[in-house]
Amino acid sequence: MKNKVLILTGYYYPSIKAGGPVRSIINLVENLSNEFDFYIITSDRDLGDCKPYSNIEVDKWISVNHAKVYYTDPTKLKMSKLLSILKEKDYNVIYLNSFFSFKLSILPLFFVRMQLLKPKKIILAPRGQFSNGALGLKSIKKNAFIRLARFFRLHKNVIWHSTNILEKENIIKNYNSKIDTVIANNLTRNYKELNFEKQLTKTKGSLKIVYISRIHPMKNLLQALNVLMNSNDNITFNIFGPIEDSSYWDECLTVIKVLPKNITVNYNGIINNDEVNKVLKSNHVFFLLTLGENFGHAISEALLGGCPVIISDQTPWRNLNSENVGWDLSLENNEEISEKIDFFVQLSQLEYNKMSELAFLYGQKESNQEKDIVSYKRLFSNENCYE
Structure with a gap:
């Protein structure tokens, strides 16, 4: 039986405004759906939009490109509703895609600390939020939350997903050196069969x-x-x-x-x-x-x-x-x-x-190398589980 992986992310397909994190998760699902059953909770609208996507059913699980997706209005996603959705199924892994998101990262971790949720594994991918450049924007607010999260041990037993050694070093430097960090490079689409076909005039000057x-x-x-x-x-x-x-x-x-x-x-x-x-x-x-x-x-x-x-x-x-x-x-x-x-x-x-x-x-x-695929299989497996 496949492990059930629940992904919480601010934006997913068909978003075109939210950038790389959307692409990362789409590629993840496309490359690993044969190994894992993916469930995704996400916004029913694109970044900055006031209206939901057209032709997408909301507040129910629907099949979207090898995953089950639950689109919902983020402004109406109250604590009780989120907890209800999270408890609908027995997930092996909960995969968070932001350190600072209140509803899609902080609240689920709070539920786990209160033992309202008991997944075998929680993984947090901060998606570059601990880089010096990112922390330099709205730094007072971000640094205050980091201190609070450390004080309350909000991320106890969380496995941190870094996409490269630099991100791992940034997390350790800016959050805590005593964390469990796994490096797995972001996956891409499969480009191995793509051919070079560029024909563009180039003149000096x-x-x-x-x-x-x-x-x-x-x-x-x-x-x-x-x-x-x-x-x-x-x-x-x-x-x-x-x-x-x-x-x-x-x-x-x-x-x-x-x-x-x-x-x-x-x-x-x-x-x-x-x-x-x-x-x-x-x-x-x-x-x-x-x-x-x-x-x-x-x-x-x-x-x-x-x-x-x-x-x-x-x-x-x-x-x-x-x-x-x-x-x-x-x-x-x-x-x-x-x-x-x-x-x-x-x-x-x-x-x-x-x-x-x-x-x-x-x-x-x-683009996708076998070692990267193997890293994700290990990340979403039952290895390194905590009680």
Whole structure:
């Protein structure tokens, strides 16, 4: 009999605004549904939306892409209702996908501490929330809760899921060194049979750059725009993603208005997941100076779209220059970032084609590896259970 795994997450399919965590869970279900029965409790609407998704039944379990999903209005999800849903089935594993979510992380842990729930295993994936960049935003409130959680031992017997060694170190540094932490890299779609098919004109002196991410301080679009301020080359900067923070976007617009005429910026709104690869194939370089990522699905997708990348050194994607697929750079050095943009501007068609194919092959090589699948099988098994 398969283990029953209950996933609590703020957003799930068909969300297109909530970014990488949604993709992580979709990929998890797609890759492991033969091994485990997945149940998902999530919001009935997308990030920032006031209305629920159309054509989705709410407040009942429905089948969605190899999982049973319970969509509900988060504003009406009271403590008694959540406890009732959680107790409907005897789950082997409860998998939480946020450290700070009150309803979908803190309350379930409270139920367990009060012995109202007795799963064999509880796993918490903080999804990059302990990175220095993430904790630097609303730091007073976040640090206060971390201290309270430690004091009340809210996370006693919880297994922490880190997607890489850096995230593990951040959790230990910012929360507690005496925790049980398991590393399992985020899974991707299966790209092993994908072929390189990018055909994009590249002339010296011009460049098409693409950004695909949420418009939020964490993603650091403002610095990317400021870096372009000093460029003398003909650059088109295509921006895709939901405006999650309107005041931050206003700051970005202020910079966009004073950019030199050789820089063209296009904001293209929200992009559906099935359109991402097409967009990447029509741009030369992916640009994301994020303050922190526990994985970076957009980076993985960019490489598979044949886009070499210029990213910050705050992601697991490191030492990219040694693979000749781009750079992971310090956010403290705008001049170096500008130099790498100029490098791409000056590439010829032949030089770009070679680098583009290398990016694709590297992205394909780094997609689902057997060791990652095995790590998740162990994570969701009955091993390391507590009484």
